[in-house]
Amino acid sequence: SQHASADRKWDAHGHIMYYLSDDAGRTWRRSKSVLRPDESGEGRVTFQEPGVVELSPDRLLSFIRTDAGTQYYANSKDGGETWTSPRPSSLRSPLSPASIKRIPGTGDLIALWNNNSLDSRRTPFNVAISRDDGQTWESTKILEDDPDGWYCYTAIVFRGNRVLLGHVAGDRDEGKLSTTQITSFDVNWLYD
Known part of the structure; x- marks a missing residue:
């Protein structure tokens, strides 16, 4: 997750970006989606340290560390190019x-x-x-x-x-x- 950039001050809430490779990791590109805490529907939730698991070809599940008392999920149906808005999962978590x-x-x-x-x-x-x-x-x-x-x-x-x-x-x-x-x-x- 990105917490600051050259054009954005530090923000503890973080933005989630995914990077994709089609050549076994030789080159990388950023996905089209940037997940922002204000898109979650739950107010300002801190997003940090996402992980991804493949559910089936082109279907991915991202799990995201948050400060909202639960892991959040986002889904992709196109191999990680675009992602749904993050939402709370059933995994309670600090x-x-x-x-x-x-x-x-x-x-x-x-x-x-x-x-x-x-x-x-x-x-x-x-x-x-x-x-x-x-x-x-x-x-x-x-x-x-x-x-x-x-x-x-x-x-x-x-x-x-x-x-x-x-x-x-x-x-x-x-x-x-x-x-x-x-x-x-x-x-x-x-x-x-």
Whole structure:
């Protein structure tokens, strides 16, 4: 997200822009849409740290960190050229990023996020699955729930039937966000 530019003063709310490549990352161009907080219909919402997951060819879902007590979604039906206005999702969340990825072999989505709304803490650290492209989430499980914990910035990798997560697992005190943790579990656990 862009918070300032040569012709615009700093704005904590941020503008979301997407960059596309048609040649495996050799060159990039900006999409036609710029998502602005005032387009959300919810007033001035802070937009930060968006992520994107492919739902099907040309259909993309963007999930956006906000200060509104929930992750926001935007959709593209043309491979990222244009995007819908952001709207609240069903993933309650503090001002903390989510990570969403397709589960190989199932078509389902996995989400990692902090399942609380406006508390500033990045705990608990939850995982859930969606069978309907992120419209609803089920089988929510707690991975970490230390009340002083700070769990975020998750990388998701699938190896066979294993889910590997690399994520921050420190606390908010200065210098303690540098703690990285690897968490692993069987993908079938998500369906128990």
